[in-house]
Amino acid sequence: MDLFCTTLLLICIYTLRHYFFTFNRLFGKQRHPYVDLESAAWPEITVLIAAHNEEAVVADIMKALIEADYPRDKMTIIPVNDRSTDRTREIIDAFAEQHPSIDPFHRVGGKPGKAAALKDAMTLVKTEVVLIFDADYIPGKALLRQLVAPFFDPEIGAVMGRVVPLNVGKKCLTRLLDLERSGGYQVDQQARMNLHLVPQYGGTVAGVRKSALAEIGGWNENALAEDTDLTYRLLIAGWKTAYENRAECYEEVPERWPVRVRQITRWAKGHNQAMVSYIARTAKCSGLGWFERIDGLLLLGVYLMGPVLLLGWLLAVVLFYTGAPIGGGLAVLALGAFTTLGNFAAFFEIAAAARLDGSRQRIRLLPLTLFGFTVSLISVSHAAWQQVYESTVGNFFGNNELVWDKTERSRTAPVLDDALSHSAPVLRESL
């Protein structure tokens, strides 16, 4: 019974957290402290593109970066080609021949994984500000300035931009993921920025200050989720992560359910690994305010809410049939609050995000998110179970061999022009 009550309490806490974020986003004071920075002595930057067998997409991002609105003499692009076996190297080298600002790094050995590749690439980085993109992203012209602007704040160690799915209309899954991303960024991340809590560095469409990275010991090549790992190491060391909601960048989301399941499983395992590593240090960190600390701890536990919710449902059934009192409406409400799971936006967050984005018709898909949540619930619970199981048979968290477990790409040809044609220039409307 105590276990059941604890489960209910946890679910209620996370539900309230999501409601709080949503109301803050809809009615609270919005913070975009760096968005107005237009004129400045823009620093020299290095843009790292993590690429492993990315022949289908790598040309798009290099083309987009070359056309970005950032001083040419202050930008170096380093495509980090990690042991690709397809035409990735050939495509990168062809671009590098034409553009001196591209300085390829072809990695042929070493430890597998994105963090290990970035760690090796950092030896080539000479600038204080480093921006990181995955190869399937398509940055807009103003994105680099928007990501660099927060680094004028000496407290900012990392920056995260907003990810916007590009292949939305392909499948039912992509449409559901589009809604989920909207809720997660437009509401969840921005609310944490508004409230001075813990916006999460996401590993792509992101930036990091080199001296901050050096202070915390560089990239952790043993981390399954190097983004969450970095967020917490920076936080504990007194650096903040800024979220830039208007620094938007297109990405490709999974189009097949098995791909999605692998993606969410990988995220869950990485996040849980970070939770084990940093929960005690976050709780004890003296440099954090109370609200920041609480949010940091809750953020660490988001992927545990999957198994917690399943456990709650199981206990409710058992207790009901054994005749034990399981409480009234509150218990039912808590058990029904399935959307507290993980970092997947709750349905009301998605509704708020759709409103904020001005997309009115896609909100009709909201009931179908139940299906996506169910898949995610099972996936993250399975991931947690696997980690517990592996730890009991001797493979402790993080000791498994790391691989480039990258998400399958569905893009087969450059799409840059198509993607950009969807974005009507703001100024034309305003005129």
Add this chain to the structure above:
Amino acid sequence: MLPWAPLALTSVTAALLAIPVTPALYELWKRGDASPLPTSRHDGRITNFADVLRTRLEPLRPELGRCRTEHEVSRASLAGMEILLVGKDNFSFDSPQIHGISTLMFGDAARIPAGKVVDADVYAEGPIELGKGSVLRAALGRDDVILGENSTVLRWLHGDGNLYLRPGSTVYGRVSADRSIRLERACAFQHMHAPHILTIDSDDTRALPTADAHVCAARKDLEEDADGRVTGDMFTSSRPRLRVEGDFALPPGETLNANVIATGEVHIGRGARLLGGAKSYKDTVVDEEACVHGSIVCGGTVWLGPRTFAAGPVMAESDVLIARGARIGSPDAPTTISSSGVNIAAGCQLHGTVWARVRGSIEA
């Protein structure tokens, strides 16, 4: 039990389940909103509106030249815009020709009479002059632009030369100039940009910006040479980070080479120099003749005292108050002031962008 009861129950249950998902299935089928969300392609350039108008009107410039030569007025339609091309000097804004016009294109100077309200964009090959108390929607001047006392521009204003804002004039939206903007007392603005922005309290609106570097900028250059490293670089990894729980104060006359982060207030004493940036969770006060060579980021209000110098961006979540003689940025390194409200005293020199999200004003 009636034989149709199970069928009815099943049907009703199915219908109740189907109701909430019907719009979803309809949307999946019709794909009414299945394109990617538009991302902003706005490059942040304040002159975008002016640039677009300039580009759109470019095909009409030969015709405008002809009107100018023949001192006539003609009407043209272009991309949905009704445009009046004015080639004569004494054009009357009370003329019926102006009815239904979205853009007025002048072959030379444009002079808006005092008290006149012009609900159109104005383009002029020569200077633009707004009379006292007049109101204009937007304007692009290929030369200087002068706003008379208490005049107003509602949307945006750009001048290829200098902009003069007489006392009490107001520019909502964007105001920019390729050379300089000079604002007199009690002017109001929101978002402005120019290589030189001067606040003046004399009648000499043609006064040039002071060419000499601020004393701090000069000292910074000397120190860079003496130390053999770029201490003025805002993004150097060699500068230490000083994190303070509570308030931080740099004593008068002292120099500190660090990035300061304080969870309370930051106070830079008179004549002191901070070679890095300053971040405060609360207010920031920079006393008289003090210098900050990095950025100033503030959760509250920034107060820049008389004859202070700030090299980097000044970003405040509340207000920025700038006292007489302060200088922000430099001609070769323009910067940004961004906050909810900005109040600037006379006698200040700013270089770059000033963005007051709610209201910017010049001291009356």
